[in-house]
Amino acid sequence: MIVTGGSRGLGLVLVQRLADAGYRAVAIARKETNPLLSAIDDAAGAIEFVPFDLGDIAGIPALVQRLRKSFGPIHGLVNNAAVQFHGALALMPSAQIEQLVRLNTLSPIVLTKYVVRAMMADGGGRIVNVASIIGTTGYSGLAAYGATKASMIGFTRSLAREVGPMGVTVNAVAPGFMATDMTDALGDDQRRQIERRSALRRLPTIEDVAETVLFLLGDAATSITGTVVTVDAGNTA
Amino acid sequence: MTTAHDTSLRTRIVEEFARVAREHGKTLAPLTDDLALLDSGLDSLCLAIIVARLEDRLGVDPFSAADDADFPVTLADFVRLYEDAA
Ligand SMILES: NC(=O)c1ccc[n+]([C@@H]2O[C@H](COP(=O)([O-])OP(=O)(O)OC[C@H]3O[C@@H](n4cnc5c(N)ncnc54)[C@H](OP(=O)(O)O)[C@@H]3O)[C@@H](O)[C@H]2O)c1
Numbered sequence: 001m002i003v004t005g006g007s008r009g010l011g012l013v014l015v016q017r018l019a020d021a022g023y024r025a026v027a028i029a030r031k032e033t034n035p036l037l038s039a040i041d042d043a044a045g046a047i048e049f050v051p052f053d054l055g056d057i058a059g060i061p062a063l064v065q066r067l068r069k070s071f072g073p074i075h076g077l078v079n080n081a082a083v084q085f086h087g088a089l090a091l092m093p094s095a096q097i098e099q100l101v102r103l104n105t106l107s108p109i110v111l112t113k114y115v116v117r118a119m120m121a122d123g124g125g126r127i128v129n130v131a132s133i134i135g136t137t138g139y140s141g142l143a144a145y146g147a148t149k150a151s152m153i154g155f156t157r158s159l160a161r162e163v164g165p166m167g168v169t170v171n172a173v174a175p176g177f178m179a180t181d182m183t184d185a186l187g188d189d190q191r192r193q194i195e196r197r198s199a200l201r202r203l204p205t206i207e208d209v210a211e212t213v214l215f216l217l218g219d220a221a222t223s224i225t226g227t228v229v230t231v232d233a234g235n236t237a
Numbered sequence: 238m239t240t241a242h243d244t245s246l247r248t249r250i251v252e253e254f255a256r257v258a259r260e261h262g263k264t265l266a267p268l269t270d271d272l273a274l275l276d277s278g279l280d281s282l283c284l285a286i287i288v289a290r291l292e293d294r295l296g297v298d299p300f301s302a303a304d305d306a307d308f309p310v311t312l313a314d315f316v317r318l319y320e321d322a323a
Contacts, residue, residue, distance in 0.1 A: 117289040163282070
């Protein structure tokens with residue numbers, strides 16, 4: 001199981017849950033973190049770390065080749081790594097817009113291209129794309145980010161149709177705001193406001209979202225493809 | 238120019254076409270050099286699987302190396318791409 005952005009936040013929890021569930025999980029990120037290193041120690045070989053900058057689009061084919069050589073057939077891919085820049089679009093540097101699209105849209109599409117054909121050659125596989133409720137609902141200051149997250153949903157639906165006949169399922173998970181490094185910038189007031197507006201009066205936890213991804217990767221989800229599972233404590237209900 | 242090495246490359250490619258056709262229950266047209274790939278009886282997903290398998294077996298993928306490669310039209314074009322990449 002490959003998890004991009006597996007060094008922190010949602011990706012890290014997911015890698016740990018995968019290892020607990022008996023899978024071998026490979027975390028990809030630019031640099032390892034102390035929590036990831038201790039997870040690797042605890043997991044006795046079930047978690048591996050492969051350093052890679054996913055913004056390096058040209059390097060992706062060689063990355064996939066290396067992953068397959070080192071770890072064998074790839075059963076699942078979770079496109080989780082992403083960046084978020086918050087701010088008025090009218091003032092956002094174009095370089096930041098470009099980086100958002102490169103890392104959140106272009107990179108997962110190209111990575112999936114190389115992984116999915118190997119999955120098809122091996123007879124099947126699972127792909128989960130981490131989108132966001134911001135892909136379908138609005139949030140001031142996240143227009144460019146929202147565009148990239150919506151792109152993952154469109155990607156999920158069409159690819160599911162394309163590779164379904166070859167035994168590969170493709171789904172998306174759309175989390176609401178969770179407390180991670182990515183949402184550090186949210187002030188307490190904003191967080192409380194989001195909680196107040198959610199049916200369950202709280203934020204979803206990273207663990208809630210990780211469990212949903214795990215479900216989509218597992219045997220119980222064989223008949224689920226091309227769909228988006230929202231995990232937002234009822235924020236968009 | 239056809240060397241022994243080239244011939245075996247062609248053979249391996251043709252083997253892979255046959256294997257993928259078998260696995261996916263497709264009827265393969267006779268594999269002549271000027272056969273258009275789209276008339277081979279395999280669809281584009283099967284061709285993608287062939288490219289992935291050949292990458293495993295030969296260690297090259299001429300389609301990711303080439304900047305702007307159009308997918309080759311005939312079997313001979315396809316084989317030539319691999320010969321050039323080898
Ligand atoms: N947090 C939220 O509230 C929220 C809500 C909805 C959706 N999401 C989505 O959930 C996913 C995970 O978010 P998160 O909050 O867990 O993020 P996070 O805590 O910011 O972690 C991001 C991960 O991506 C990796 N990454 C970033 N840039 C990279 C690059 N160039 N190359 C390789 N890896 C890179 C990071 O590692 P390095 O920095 O070491 O590379 C890190 O492991 C994202 O897709 C996000 O859009 C999050």
